[in-house]
Amino acid sequence: MGMTITEKIIADHAGKKEVHAGELVTVKVDLVMANDVTAPLALKVLEKYGIDRVFDPDKIALVLSHFVPAKDIKSAEQAKIVRDFAKRHNIKWFFQEGEGIEHTILPEKGIVVPGDLVVGADSHTCTYGGIGAFSTGMGSTDIAYAMATGETWLKVPATMKFIFYGKLQTWVSGKDLILHTIGQIGVDGALYKAMEFDGEAIRSLSVEQRLTIANMAIEAGGKSGIISPDEKTIEYVSQRAQKPWKVYQSDPDAEYEVVYEWDASKIEPLVAWPYLPSNVHPVSESTHITIDQAFIGSCTNGRIEDLRVAARILKGRKVHPYVRCIVIPASKQVYMQALKEGLIDIFLEAGCSVSVSTCGPCLGGHMGILAEGERCISTSNRNFPGRMGHPKSEAYLANPAVVAASAVLGRIAHPEEVVGKEVLEEVFA
Amino acid sequence: MVIRGKVWKFGDNVDTDQIIPARYLNTSDPYELAQHVMEDSEHPDFAKEHKEGDIIVAGRNFGSGSSREHAPIAIKYAGVPVVVAKSFARIFFRNAINIGLPIVEAPQAVDETQHGDEIEVDLDRGIIKNLRTGKEYEATKFPETLMAILKAGGLMEYAKEKLKANG
Numbered sequence: 001m002g003m004t005i006t007e008k009i010i011a012d013h014a015g016k017k018e019v020h021a022g023e024l025v026t027v028k029v030d031l032v033m034a035n036d037v038t039a040p041l042a043l044k045v046l047e048k049y050g051i052d053r054v055f056d057p058d059k060i061a062l063v064l065s066h067f068v069p070a071k072d073i074k075s076a077e078q079a080k081i082v083r084d085f086a087k088r089h090n091i092k093w094f095f096q097e098g099e100g101i102e103h104t105i106l107p108e109k110g111i112v113v114p115g116d117l118v119v120g121a122d123s124h125t126c127t128y129g130g131i132g133a134f135s136t137g138m139g140s141t142d143i144a145y146a147m148a149t150g151e152t153w154l155k156v157p158a159t160m161k162f163i164f165y166g167k168l169q170t171w172v173s174g175k176d177l178i179l180h181t182i183g184q185i186g187v188d189g190a191l192y193k194a195m196e197f198d199g200e201a202i203r204s205l206s207v208e209q210r211l212t213i214a215n216m217a218i219e220a221g222g223k224s225g226i227i228s229p230d231e232k233t234i235e236y237v238s239q240r241a242q243k244p245w246k247v248y249q250s251d252p253d254a255e256y257e258v259v260y261e262w263d264a265s266k267i268e269p270l271v272a273w274p275y276l277p278s279n280v281h282p283v284s285e286s287t288h289i290t291i292d293q294a295f296i297g298s299c300t301n302g303r304i305e306d307l308r309v310a311a312r313i314l315k316g317r318k319v320h321p322y323v324r325c326i327v328i329p330a331s332k333q334v335y336m337q338a339l340k341e342g343l344i345d346i347f348l349e350a351g352c353s354v355s356v357s358t359c360g361p362c363l364g365g366h367m368g369i370l371a372e373g374e375r376c377i378s379t380s381n382r383n384f385p386g387r388m389g390h391p392k393s394e395a396y397l398a399n400p401a402v403v404a405a406s407a408v409l410g411r412i413a414h415p416e417e418v419v420g421k422e423v424l425e426e427v428f429a
Numbered sequence: 430m431v432i433r434g435k436v437w438k439f440g441d442n443v444d445t446d447q448i449i450p451a452r453y454l455n456t457s458d459p460y461e462l463a464q465h466v467m468e469d470s471e472h473p474d475f476a477k478e479h480k481e482g483d484i485i486v487a488g489r490n491f492g493s494g495s496s497r498e499h500a501p502i503a504i505k506y507a508g509v510p511v512v513v514a515k516s517f518a519r520i521f522f523r524n525a526i527n528i529g530l531p532i533v534e535a536p537q538a539v540d541e542t543q544h545g546d547e548i549e550v551d552l553d554r555g556i557i558k559n560l561r562t563g564k565e566y567e568a569t570k571f572p573e574t575l576m577a578i579l580k581a582g583g584l585m586e587y588a589k590e591k592l593k594a595n596g
Contacts, residue, residue, distance in 0.1 A: 026574065037451075037499075038495065038496065038497065040457045041502075044457060049589065066454075067454075067455055071455075072455060074455035075455040078455060078456070079459070120496075121496055121498075123497055123520055138520060138523060138524075139497070139498035139501075139520060139523060139524035139528075141527035141584050141585060142524075142584065145584055145585065153574075184487050184569060187491040187493060188442075191490070192519050218520075221490065221493065221519065223519055276442060339503050363451040364446075365451055382446070382494060384444045384446040384447065384494060385446070385447055386447065386450050386469035387446050387451075391450075391473070429533070
């Protein structure tokens, strides 16, 4: 029986010729990651058990991303715990505040490469599937164990395959394809499963957009999301890889639990309404919804292409007077590139605030928290109750073009409504 | 071990942001986390009003979202001895077992349990009994390894020997 790309990566890391869905295996990991929220708990576990070593300081990434630059004293202390540990153990991939979000940094700097098996104490660790790695989120105890031993146990997930054929409409992006998927199968539709994406429309996407798709596999309950590498992946990786990589592909006779085929040309930009990422509606049915805030950033959509798209909409325009628009480049590298291209000027001139790279308001941490009853359209990944602030605030999820267009019109908008039109529609009666 | 307690009933998709909002994640002190458990859920007063030993009974996909281990920790240190749900999100499931918070999957029991009921959960036998109706339900069986981790009190306790052997 053939194997999926996921099964092949797991088999190689388990030292086996073959594994199949349902098997429990122990695997060696190529990288263990934690951030300023999850690492302190993991380090506490190590301390409790008297373990003052790591299996390999070159295979650990500690990234201060969530509540930094420290938003309060407690956050500063959490960050300090991680900082001190990284220094003491000579952790190779330690990133301080301002360097960015782990899921942006690790592929961008070639620290994660195709064929890797990565575990991280952050649910969006599944992002690296976008370049053909197997990566999955775990909690702090699992990560403590992996940091100490270089191993973890896994149940080999069954794979669900999602094929998108056809050509994408203008302003439709990877974000819309993953929102469509979650809308179709639900927030637990891929519980415990690997999600494999393929088809003409997926192949037409840049690597950055593929990272967006894999990033939100967790929003369907998935253990991982993956897109097998192609020329685009290799081009992306070869410019940055810090180590050799290995390309895996699913066998033609690999076994899938289910295969979905969708016509991508029928999909318009989508918006996930509160309070679940599966509550997906076409943007055309969402234009009555006024907004107080627009957020462009996060590990989902804070990369350079996302900022380019947003800047294209915002160039020469103004953010609606009753809306604040917050732009957070997801890494320092993205920030510097945006500066070079003049995108930051465009955002500032349009009336946006631009912040240092951080997770920021995505998880209601800082840099743009919502008050009771306020509404935000966001390029991030979750719209749960209280996710971005007050439990009675609302988050709507969309792609960067829709968020930028909405920032201009003060209500949820299709980018076409803004581009080419100079008159702002008055929506606040 | 048999656990008996009063039920707090929750719906489907109780995510980790509801269990422990991110605004409280600037600490890893378990008792401080416990003070805010379920604060953004349908029972925002849970932390104040529940009694030690009360049981959380919830619908599908409990613990979805973030990988924050703070979520099962907050529940455990709030004195909740077990969570019964129709299903658990993957990372929460692992985290709960790893920190030694008993969890039980029993869809029918959830459907037929009301807020305020008293139930008995026999962890070893995997049986849930509703003391109001007298009805018994069988829980989904977990693999032996997972039960062993749970019984040891969590992953690290379970792994102690192995870590020692590795030096």
